[in-house]
Amino acid sequence: MGDTNIRVVCRFRPQNKREIAEGGFHIVSFDDDMTSVKCESKEYPGTFNFDRIFDWGATQQDVFEYSASSIDIMNGYNGTIFAYGQTGSGKTHTMMGDMESNEFKGLTPRIVEYIFATILNSPSNLEFTVKVSFMEIYMEKIRDLLNPTNDNLPVHEEKGRGVYVKGLLEVFVGSVEEVFEAMRRGQSARVVAYTNMNAESSRSHSIFVLQITQKNLNDGSIKTGKLSLVDLAGSEKIGKTGATGQTLEEAKKINKSLSALGMVINALTDGKSSHIPYRDSKLTRILQESLGGNSRTTLIINCSPSSFNDTETVSTLRFGMRAKTIKNKAKINAELSPSELKALLKKAKLEVTELEGQVAAIEKELSLWRAGQTVPESEWVKISASSTTAAAAEAAPAADGIAPALLDIVASKSVAAVPLENDEREDFLRRENELADQLAEKERELEQQKKLVESLQEELTFVKAREAEVTQENKQLSANLTEMQLQLEKILFENKESLITVDTLKESKVELERELESLKKQILELQAAKLPEPVDDSGEKEKKKQEKMAQMMAEFDPTAVMDDKEKQMRETLAKLTHMKETSQPPTDPTEIAAQHYELLDVKTQLAHQQVQMSELSDKVSSTASELSALRARKEEVEAKLAALESEYEQLLEKTIQEEEQHFGGEISSVVQDLKSKLEVQYNAKREAQEKEIDELQAVATKKDEEIARLQRLLAEKSKDADEFQATIESLRKAAAGTGAAPADVGSSEEIERMRKTMAQQLIEFDAMKKKLMRDLQNRCEKVVELEISLDETREQYNNILRNSNSRAQQQKMAFLERNLEQLTNVQKQLVEQNATLKKDLAVAERKLLTRNERIQNLETLLQDSQAKIEMQNQKYEAQLSAMREKIRQSQAQQADWGSSWVTSSRIAKPLRGGGAAHVAGEDADESDMADPPTTPSSKRSSWYISLLKK
């Protein structure tokens, strides 16, 4: 087994849109056999040689065919394919591509298909077991992409097993489709973050591992090959990605892995380094075997042909050039069959015998040297060290199980100064593994704590934000509430004040009313006290009355008129009597008839007059009754006047006394008030009396008019009587003219009757006249009495005024008036204030009601908003708990999925070569063996696919 250089393949992709947009152009050109590329970079122009170059026109199949040709895992060789290059240079396109597309699927799917096809075409005595694992190194942490909950797996190294990732899920697969499904799962779990360079730029290193164990059923030998397909993170400088913040941190760690890779490559290729720094990063540690170890390795460097990325392209090309010189020592990983082991044993025994002989010769030579003798150089014992080392090295993996890395170290000249014993190495590795476990455990815990802290911080931020919002709202509401409370308090305070003022006013009003009442009483007492002494002037009064009566009766003397009329009537009656005695009744029947008719007329007129007289008599009697009523009323008025005067006097007296006692002060105003009221009362009463007197005068005038009318009636009656007399006279003359006495007895009887009637009427008239006169006299008397009474009243009033006008009284009155005026003003002011306050109170009460309503509304609003806030809080809490529940469920699902995957992946699925599939515990069916490669695997994988698709 000789050393083989790493195969380096260079692939250029076409210019992308951005490069074209930026005015990029091709800076690379190739030689004809596509092994040399000339780069026209501004800064580092040069030519780079590789095993093979693929330009942008190369297909996926082209790349696969060349790259896969070195892969020989079916024969127990380890293989590694790296894809290196800047972001967006086509690493993923090359390694994975579009798995669903026949044309664009990348290396990995094509290799998988190739492997399964090879298995199916292998001899039937070979049984294959295929298992895959998929991991990602991100931020120097290994995450299992097939079981993403394992996100910080430790790297272990053991004697006989070499370097491996502890706890990484290895899934047994039985078909291409199963591998593809695992790849899809792993791809979806990769950490992808955005950068400016590429929208889907991957900043993690992904390693897909296919491990094939081949068992020869004939001799029992086993070969194990492991193929690692590595898609490295972008190799560009940090600045170019535009990564900042956390991504800057990421870039540093990614660069650490890539730097370590570069350092390892440098150490492997410079020929000077005694130490290869595999342990500097997880990536180099895992890929230790692939770089300078037991692996056939292909490095595919992906580049952009554009001038836009010339620096990165040159850097990548240089990397590839350096890596090209790495030498690997690939060997078959085989477990020897018993016969091979026997042969090896025999060989080893021979070597041991040979070595024992050598040791004996050396010891013999040594004893001679120690004894002071010399041994010629030609007799020195020859040590065949190379054969021993080679034999030991060849047997080591199988027989001794020494780790290749350790062998490297042992082989290294500088380290060889203190070689470790096997036990020490084992102990060292064991301790290292333990520490790695502990470290991983601690890191996992740390990660969990970080996540917890992050989630708690998120929650805290959310809660803080919410709290800030709520606090703000609360502040606002509190401010509103405080303002409203202040307003309410202010209103209540104003209301209380108003109520107090109203109460005070009510009290003062009651007090004033009480005082007014007492003052009224005092006035009444004063008036009673000041009632003037009745003056006994009845004689004078009577005399005055008589005079007035005489004057009045003289003005219209009805008796004179009546007397004249009576006289006339009597004369007429006498004439009639005389005519009866002296003259004869008319003899002429016509005359008699005429006289008869005249007499009838006279009789009628007399009857009429009688009626009128009776009417007059009735009117006089009614007038008399009215007069008596007037008199009664007058007396009543007089009584009232007297009472008032008395009241006034009492009040005046009392007021003066009190004024004298309490000169000035409050009582003066009360007195003033009293005086004012008294004066008002007095004026009112006086006006009422004057009105009554005016009414009485009007009644008297009316009566005078009636009397005048009666007089006119009497005059008319008198005139009628004159006419009647004239008629009688004419009758008498007519009788005298004829010279003959009325002969008719009937006529004389008639005349006699007329005479008697007239006499009778005269008597009645006389009586009536007397009666009328009496009535008239009475009426006049009453009128006179009324006039006198009026005069007296006037006199009394004048007396009062005079009394009031006396100097002392005037002073007191002036004082009282002033006080009264002040009192009035004060009272007016109080009344006005009271009215204003009442209005204000009404307004304030209305305002209070309004504000109470407003406060109630605001309180309702506040309650509503609080309820809303509570509801929102509940909503947020519900959302939060729902989110937590979802996270918990997804975690549980992931855990379940992982655990189910773990469980199912533990089941090995051996595949038999020659197209025959063999399921453990089952005999292979003949028909299955004839099936095309995909069919049986599809059948076998149905349970697995359904599991994955769950």
Ligand SMILES: Nc1ncnc2c1ncn2[C@@H]1O[C@H](COP(=O)(O)OP(=O)(O)OP(=O)(O)O)[C@@H](O)[C@H]1O
């Ligand atoms: N040879 C090619 N032919 C055609 N298109 C290509 C080729 N190589 C890459 N691309 C396209 O370029 C884009 C970037 O490629 P890809 O994602 O493989 O880059 P990358 O190096 O893996 O980037 P990253 O480091 O971010 O993962 C993709 O859209 C891909 O289809």
